[in-house]
Amino acid sequence: xxxxxxxxxxxxxxxxxxxxxxxxxxxxxxxxxxxxxxxxxxxxxxxxxxxxxxxxxxxxxxxxxxxxxxxxxxxxxxxxxxxxxxxxxxxxxxxxxxxxxxxxxxxxxxxxxxxxxxxxxxxxxxxxxxxxxxxxxxxxxxxxxxxxxxxxxxxxxxxxxxxxxxxxxxxxxxxxxxxxxxxxxxxxxxxxxxxxxxxxxxxxxxxxxxxxxxxxxxxxxxxxxxxxxxxxxxxxxxxxxxxxxxxxxxxxxxxxxxxxxxxxxxxxxxxxxxxxxxxxxxxxxxxxxxxxxxxxxxxxxxxxxxxxxxxxxxxxxxxxxxxxxxxxxxxxxxxxxxxxxxxxxxxxxxxxxxxxxxxxxxxxxxxxxxxxxxxxxxxxxxxxxxxxxxxxxxxxxxxxxxxxxxxxxxxxxxxx
Numbered sequence: 355x356x357x358x359x360x361x362x363x364x365x366x367x368x369x370x371x372x373x374x375x376x377x378x379x380x381x382x383x384x385x386x387x388x389x390x391x392x393x394x395x396x397x398x399x400x401x402x403x404x405x406x407x408x409x410x411x412x413x414x415x416x417x418x419x420x421x422x423x424x425x426x427x428x429x430x431x432x433x434x435x436x437x438x439x440x441x442x443x444x445x446x447x448x449x450x451x452x453x454x455x456x457x458x459x460x461x462x463x464x465x466x467x468x469x470x471x472x473x474x475x476x477x478x479x480x481x482x483x484x485x486x487x488x489x490x491x492x493x494x495x496x497x498x499x500x501x502x503x504x505x506x507x508x509x510x511x512x513x514x515x516x517x518x519x520x521x522x523x524x525x526x527x528x529x530x531x532x533x534x535x536x537x538x539x540x541x542x543x544x545x546x547x548x549x550x551x552x553x554x555x556x557x558x559x560x561x562x563x564x565x566x567x568x569x570x571x572x573x574x575x576x577x578x579x580x581x582x583x584x585x586x587x588x589x590x591x592x593x594x595x596x597x598x599x600x601x602x603x604x605x606x607x608x609x610x611x612x613x614x615x616x617x618x619x620x621x622x623x624x625x626x627x628x629x630x631x632x633x634x635x636x637x638x639x640x641x642x643x644x645x646x647x648x649x650x651x652x653x654x655x656x657x658x659x660x661x662x663x664x665x666x667x668x669x670x671x672x673x674x675x676x677x678x679x680x681x682x683x684x685x686x687x688x689x690x691x692x693x694x695x696x697x698x699x700x701x702x703x704x705x706x707x708x709x710x711x712x713x714x715x716x717x718x719x720x721x722x723x724x725x726x727x728x729x730x731x732x733x734x735x736x737x738x739x740x741x742x743x744x745x746x747x748x749x750x751x752x753x754x755x756x757x758x759x760x761x762x763x764x765x766x767x768x769x770x
Contacts, residue, residue, distance in 0.1 A: 363729030368567035390418025399567035400436020409530035438517035542572030548728030589684030681706035
């Protein structure tokens with residue numbers, strides 16, 4: 355069932371599967387009418403490892419949302435991330451653009467589809483194509499060529515791809531839950547759409563999602579995505595370090611991390627201890643909480659250094675006004691955000707703030723649905739653009755029909 359007045363978003367994460375169903379108003383705003391969240395099984399670091407387990411997780415999350423909304427669209431916008439993602443810049447020339455005398459808006463918005471046709475690969479699926487620079491008659495640096503006189507256009511495009519095998523497994527899991535993919539959306543892009551900073555298009559910005567399985571980075575210049583990267587380190591590594599160091603089960607280590615974890619040992623009382631259960635022993639032991647914090651700090655420093663390397667590679671360290679937005683479940687570890695602010699200089703570091711234009715029930719814990727909220731906004735913009743493009747086509751058709759009727763009348767009058 356594909357209800358054009360409803361949008362369904364599914365965020366497939368390592369720790370949880372989140373679903374949101376939203377109603378579109380006549381004013382093109384969104385109201386969340388259903389939400390669901392379930393433990394993620396069969397999904398690790400953005401990849402499907404067990405389809406049947408993933409199907410059950412998706413079904414559970416989706417069923418919760420539908421029970422609340424009573425209606426839904428089964429064509430969904432889905433987050434995608436992980437090590438299977440690939441990124442590249444390419445240059446293409448389109449000789450037919452500008453054939454009407456000037457470059458039109460319709461020609462520009464059709465470029466991603468044309469680029470996709472040229473860049474097709476039997477082993478990769480194209481997720482996004484972002485034109486970010488244009489050149490006319492050898493003159494580059496053009497951001498918006500609409501209205502310019504030209505015969506042909508050179509386009510620089512940033513392409514996001516995914517391993518075809520993995521996207522097929524994701525589609526298989528969603529189909530097993532009774533859903534179909536409307537579009538995949540790279541997770542940091544969805545986070546960007548969820549951010550209130552989306553309006554600040556003149557500001558260079560970075561979206562960093564520190565999730566359980568990976569850390570995804572997206573860089574935006576004047577509102578256009580120009581750089582993407584995935585670091586295969588996230589909250590999982592923090593928990594795994596604890597489990598290995600103290601010989602604990604992963605579940606107990608996760609609970610210890612969330613309850614007592616901190617990345618600033620100096621803020622912990624040197625005498626404070628916590629009790630833990632170790633594998634192979636029926637007797638609990640006490641450990642110093644400051645030692646736990648030191649262990650987590652070392653992992654945090656490693657991840658921050660990797661993030662800083664990526665930001666330098668993207669070139670954003672040269673602009674001190676760049677806004678770096680931090681989001682993702684692992685970013686909420688006590689003391690972690692303050693460390694990022696301290697060790698990534700020459701940037702404005704801030705926590706991601708959700709776009710307040712989306713109306714949602716007070717019972718929703720927004721932090722758990724940040725990516726899904728961005729998927730809704732992306733989907734709403736996508737549908738609005740499709741409707742706008744269809745309206746242009748209809749007007750052109752009506753105009754052509756009117757012209758034909760006039761010519762027919764002239765021919766009849768002149769008896770041609």
